[in-house]
Amino acid sequence: MTASVPTGSNPLQALATVHQSPWLDFIRRAFVEDGSLAQLVQSGDIRGVTSNPAIFEKAMGEGTEYDPQMRDILAHETLSPGALYERLAVTDIQAAARVLAPVYEQTKGRDGFVSLEVSPYLARDEAGTAHEAARLWADVNAPNLMIKIPATPQSIPAIRQTIAAGINVNVTLIFSLAAYRDVVEAWLSGLEDLKARGGDLSRVASVASFFVSRIDGKIDAAIDRRINAGDKDARSLRDLRGKVAIANAKMAYAYWQEIMQTPRWKALEDAGAQTQRLLWASTGTKDKTYSDVLYVDTLIGPQTVNTLPPATLDAFRDHGTVSETLTKGVAEARAVMDSAERLGLDLNTVTTTLLNDGVSAFEDAFDALLGSVAAKQIALMGTKLTTLKTSLPSDLQSALDAGLEDWRKAGTIRRLWRKDAAVWTSQSEADWVNWLDVVDERLAHVEELEAFQAEVRARGFQQVLLMGMGGSSMGPEVLAMTFGKHEGFGHLYVLDSTDPQQVAAFERKIDPAHTLFIVASKSGTTLEPNIMLAYFHDLAKRALKDKAGAHFVAITDPGSKLEALAKEEGFWKIFAGDPKIGGRYSILSNFGLVPAAAAGVPVRLFLEDALRGVRLCDASVPPALNPGVQLGALMGVAATQLGRDKLSIIATPQIADFGAWLEQLVAESTGKHGKGIIPIDNETLGGPNRYGHDRLFVYLRLSTEHRHEQDEAIATLIAAGQPVVTINLHSKRQIAQEFFRWEVATAVAGAFLGIDPFDQPDVESTKVETRKLTEAYEKTGALPAQTPFAEFGPLAFFTDPDNAAAVKAESASAILKAHFDRVQPGDYVALLAFIERNRETAEWLQHTRLHVRNAKTIATSTGFGPRFLHSTGQAYKGGPNTGVFLQITADNARDLPVPGTSYTFGVVESAQARGDFDVLSERKRRALRVHIRGDLKQGLAALAAALHDAL
Structure with missing residues (x-):
């Protein structure tokens, strides 16, 4: 029977006559600020508000209404996009709560609520959900707030804890009767816990959000597939279209009515507890052949709530029918449920799928929301942040997009920030990530x-x-x-x-x-x-x-x-x-x-400045906008999928030394177990014909430096199809941001490579060999003798028997030619010098490496020992066997004692060089050592001449 509607009221307002409360499933700052929400509340059209990530994403991702508050916050604080979103959302929720406060007071805490959801990322995290619920409750600090918690199995205990803490809870994503029973148990148990502690039960409100139309969407689709396939039960199946969701909801309401008669509830009611009302959610009609108010008209009953999206709210106001329908046709509803089971529609699987899909959909929406906030934050911060721009060939761009999406779907950046070793190899990684x-x-x-x-x-x-x-x-x-x-x-x-x-x-x-x-x-x-x-x-x-x-x-x-x-x-x-x-x-x-x-x-x-980089690499920033994940994923997919495992580092002069630090970070972190990214630092830019297809270029550019020749050379590489990452710094101090970005990027690249980016097993192996040699010196007063396999003037050549067989020849240039003729496409050459590091020797190495690169179209690396042992040395010995090594040692013009020991600095340096070479040989690397006897300058000139002839 249709209820009596007071003169002048509309169907929304008339729902009060059957004790159902209409809530609005929508929130937006402008909607609150312009008085639209207040008008709906004052007219009696709505009695509460719910929100979810999808709603906030549309609100914050469009327009400029949030810009003033964002600017004000960012002028005084350095926040992650996640924390910034929360600050904005809390402001909106507090404003809506103030508008709804009169309803809350008039109904003695029965209505007038606004809901705020815990992070969807915590849907499977009991402890995290309970903690965040308490934190949000304290941050909003409004008695008419409800914390939304999803009805996942993992969150059910958190619901109990939150209720027991005296916090209002809106349990969301309920699809099945079984899940609803678990929710009711958590609610009752939470109230009992609160009562046992002497808490005030009358101030704790809760609703159980039972989702409706999504069930028909799944069931109807299954029915249509079977009918189209000629199912023998086509007529019976057709009769169930559009009925299962409503029948399911009526079964839930019938269960609620039973609970209300139990002694357990009566004891809590006598102690002042409010009932947990069923809230009908997902009430917008998806199938256009159904009435646009189907899931409102058919679900009206005492002590319930229906939360309506704006379009459904307007439709029900216009032509909804107010009649107590929930308690009608219950037998028919049971028959529908029985028929669905008999016909194999498998509602249990459907509701489980919907719960999982619901969690994923909210995660996707939250990713989009945080991405919108991050993009806006980056734009508003302007030159306070370094910027990254990629110019990539289509195959690399596609691989990068796929890699970033995989990380987004798996939530891997959040796991990284939780210090989960399973991001890498599930070994000791969690012990090394306090950076x-x-x-x-x-x-x-x-x-x-x-x-x-x-x-x-x-x-x-x-x-x-x-x-x-x-x-x-x-x-x-x-x-x-x-x-x-x-x-x-x-x-x-x-x-x-x-x-x-x-x-x-x-x-x-x-x-x-x-x-x-x-x-x-x-x-x-x-x-x-x-x-x-x-x-x-x-x-x-x-x-x-x-x-x-x-x-x-x-x-x-x-x-x-x-x-x-x-x-x-x-x-x-x-x-x-x-x-x-x-x-x-x-x-x-x-x-x-x-x-x-x-x-x-x-x-x-x-x-x-570093903190700005930290916040933008935060777990709350989706991979596609996360500066560290973007860069790390690019390095990872370039190396593993496209063979671009040489990271060429170019920098403008004032920040050029950054490359040496970066070289160590990348090489020592990724080069192991036959895998790795080989950093190529300080190799002067050449034309496109100087490079193969194994490079990824990174251009670190200080915008206050005007380096037109570098800019032009980079533009030429891009035009030639080489992949280039350009990172702009607006001041030298912003290297602090880059330190952190590259630490994250290297850890991410390690995950793509499937290695532990925090150990350095092959650095240790060189230390072991060095220690053996220094101990031998302490015992005998000399390092073990070595005999060169060839000598030509000041140049003496050493290597292991296998390498000697491959390069032995009748002149220094012929030996070097044979050595470098072993270079293959995709290899690199490393010149490793255990000599004094000064301007002259550095220029000699630079000139020589460019000669090798231009002659062989190959990546080149240089290093002074022993510093490179703790840097690129890890990759040389533990990374891919694509290196061709020339180690350079020399007589010491003078030596210095090491106080408290029997050896000298020269002995240590010699032991380190020999220990390193021994490990290269043991790893079957293509390695040759040339020792300069006598004057270093003359010896380097002789070596340069031999190299010139060889190449």
């Missing part, structure tokens, strides 16, 4: 670094000498080369060599009485920084006597041997490393920040 959090952690303690910086300045040090190796030296060297000397601070020198000539050169640059010495070693057991420390500490003690310790600072992991030594010798400061950050990922930790502070770099500003 994800270190910028926030160091900003929280930046006063410590600033106080140290002020003390350094006050003491008037004229030089700062950092002694380290690998990750402990590469990053600080970038800072020294990029930022130069700061007024009031000493020049930062970075020593990472055992070459005695180079050690002596650094000794000449400093005055121990006015030098701050920093020794950096995570483990405190690394050979090179230990012997450098021994040498310069001895030097300082001879100059400063018992005041030497006041000139020394150590950076090391807690409990290391270096920490013990620093305490024993009275070092001025000991800064702790994080044992869960590997050396090459440590630039934004104390290993980079302490030298930066000592050199006068404004550490707070530097970290704040």
